[in-house]
Amino acid sequence: MYQNYDIGVNKIKKYLGENCFSNSVIYSHLHCYRSFKQYLVEKQLIYTHEEALKWLNLIKSSWKHSKFKMFRLSLFHLNDIIINDSIHTDSYVYENSSNYDRLPDWSRLLLDSYLNHISNSFSKGYVRQHRITCSEFLIYFSLIAAKSVRDINHKNVIEYFNQSKHRNVQSKNLYNCGIRHFLKYLSDKAFILKSLSYTLNPFVICRVIIIDELPNSEKTNYINCLNQTSIEISPDEYYSIAKELGGIYLERHNYSKTMKNLFKKAWRELYIFLEANGINYSYKIAHYWCVCLKEYTVQWKAYRRSIKLFEQYREFGDINPNIVYSYKEYSINILPGWSRRLLIDFLLKKQKEENSASTVNMYRSSCLRFLKFMDKKEILSCAMISPKIIKEFHVSDPHSTAEARNAYSVRIRQFLGYLADLGCVPATLQLALTTECAQKSVIVEILTDKEIASVYTFKANAKNSMELRQTAIVLIGLRMGLRASDITGMKLANISWKEQTISVQQQKTNKFLKLPMPVEVGNSLYRYIIDGRPCGDSHYVFITHRVPYGRLDTSCCKRALAKVLDKKKTGFHITRRTFASRMLKTKTNTETIAVSLGHSDNSTVFKYLSTDADTMRKCAISLKGIELKGGMLL
Known part of the structure; x- marks a missing residue:
């Protein structure tokens, strides 16, 4: 029953020995033939090459890939010696002959055309590899009963990708890369849709929506x-x-x-x-x-x-990278008509009072919270707003701190006061919003001498564009006391190199301020503008270093300070406090300090008195009369 099988095995053994194959190769061949014959005997089957391939696929999952390849080669050698009485020396013929031979005519013609196309530009090994790769791809379409090249569509390609198995990710990517070249060839010939050649990509195919x-x-x-x-x-x-x-x-x-x-x-x-x-x-x-x-x-x-x-x-016909789009619906539009009109009029009033955009935004967000709650409680007019409803809102409104709650409550009280002026609510209604904490007096924090020295060390070592920008920002805050919003809002036209001044329209107070520009600030600004600032159409001094080269956000000032000091501080405003404190220590009068800070009066300067330790010692009060006399201090 297995006479021809045994004769074929002996011929292969003789061939391998005569051609000086290693003992390991000979052993692997014989081991394969013994294992396969044992399978045939147990199943009472006669030898056929198809049965050999079926057995091979049945147990390959339990083998290493190297063993599978050796057994596959052994079985193809056996088939070759039985049919042709010779062994083909090219292993690629064996590796792909099963898939290629099983291809229907329409897919084999496509593949032959493609292989002929690339054979003039690539080596035989490359062409053979593509023959293996594309045969495996096309055999899948024959299994799903595809009748022509038109059946190669996105859905089928995705299904092929999901079901194809390989020994590792690298092998699968290599196969898919070859198949993409084949699909590109077919799309260039207008046989399939052009986008199919882009689809078979592991990073893309998982996002294709059908x-x-x-x-x-x-x-x-x-x-x-x-x-x-x-x-x-x-x-x-x-x-x-x-x-x-x-x-x-x-x-x-x-x-x-x-x-x-x-x-x-x-x-x-x-x-x-x-x-x-x-x-x-x-x-x-x-x-x-x-x-x-x-x-x-x-x-x-x-x-x-x-x-x-x-x-x-x-x-x-062109693009403008500076355009910023908003995709959210304008939040005021979600309010009912009665409250929406009142809020819009209130915000217009605040704008006419020359409040900054950020202040108006704070009023809007505070009042929106309040009015959304009213809508949730089915309040249909101002007349339905009661102290009880306001207290219920106050208790349920979430905030991280008592100070934050106060900040919102102050603005809502002003809105209720506005409604009272219109005669919509009683004047005392705003008193239903309570204050949860009093104002605090805190110790003014400034930069130490060591930290100031580190700023100048960073300035001396600054080389790349980002470091030059960070140096200029921190020095303006430290030596001129400007706020982060005024620094980021500074325009090239605000700098007068001839007068050595910087002029700004303060965004917080909307007051004009013109200050002398220290030499070190001017040098840092000049170096940043010439060597560090990207070329662009923006009028702002400090801009992003990526397209669309727009105005910086104020948070960049805080990050610049953290980078220069190599540690995090409370915020960029510490440079402004340090500037005021240093002026105070040099005996500068309070009026000059207030003008330099852009304040309307000198009352705010008094909070910096505690930073002048030497002068504060002169104001120390005697402890006479309250001396410690002994006993237990409770």
Whole structure:
């Protein structure tokens, strides 16, 4: 029953010995043949090559990959010697012959065409590897009963990726890379959709959304977006515009390599989404797609920004990186009509009183909390607001500290006072909001001499653009006493190099301030502007070092101080307190200090008296009459 099998095994043993194969190779071949014959005897099967491959696949999961490859080679040698009475010396023939030979005609013709295309540019080994890779890919489509190249679609490619098994991630990535080249060839020939060649990527394929496979609620949202769309363009037209934008205009506006790659990735993945679902591009569907990516990537906001840039370019033929978009609904709009109108009028009044934008925002957020609570309690007019409701709000309103609660309550009381002036509520209603803590007197903290010395050490060693910016910011705060908001709001036109002055319109008080510019501040500013500041159209002195080169946030001043001192302090305002304290120590009169700080009077200067330790010692009160006389001190 196994006569031919045993004859074939003996011929292979003789061949391996005559051709000086190692003992380990000969042993591996014979071990394979013994194991397979034992399997045939136990199952009472006759030898066929198909049965050998079936046995091989049945038990390969329990072997190391090296053992599997050796056994596979041994079985192909056996088949070759039985059929052709010879052994092929090229192992690649054995490794891929099973998949390639099983391919249907339509897929084999495609593969042969592709292999012939790359054979003129690459080595035989590279072509053979692609033959193995693509045969495995195409055999999957034959197993799912694909009839032509048109059956290669996004859904099937995703299913192939999920079910394909490899010995490790590197091997799977290598296979998929070869298949992507094959798909690119097919898309160039217009046999398949172009985005398919981008789909088979481990970092992309997990984020491909197929609308038909979504839950009904999510599917309905997409359908609603499609129904509300009026202006559409085809996926190919969309991606053509996106490639032009990414190839020219991102570079023109000095975007970093990271951001350029991120935006291009976003546009490419949207292209995949559009073609995978057979829908056209519209802003509404693209925006909703970005929002749904919350479940797949933390970079979804950058994807949303990329769509805004695309819309800019599509409408104006260029992009403006300085435009900041708000995606949230204006919070006041969610209020009912009666309270919305009152709050808008109150905020307009505060603006006319020349309050800063940040102060008006604080009024808005405080009153919004109050009015949302009123709406929750089904209050329909001012007449329904009672002290009991106000106290209930005060107790339930969450705050981290008593001071924070007071800050909000003060502004709500002013709003209630405004309503009282209009005759909408009683004048005493605001008294229902209680104060939970009194004002505190705290010890003024300033920089020590050692810390000030470290600022100048950092200045001397500053080299790169970020360090030059940090040095200039800290020195302006330390030597001129400007607030962080005034430093970040400073414009190039505010610096007079001829007069050696800096002029600012203080953002907190809206008062104009013109100060002499110390030489070391001027030198640091000049060095930053010439050697460190990015080239851009912004009028601000201190700008971000990444596109869109806009005005810095005030928190950058605090981070600059922490970097210069190499430790965290209470905040950037400590430089302003240090500036005032140093002037006080040099016997500068309080009026001059108040003017330098931009204060309207000198009363606020008195809190810095405690920082002048030498002068404070002269004011010490005698302890005569209250001496310690003994006994237990309780």
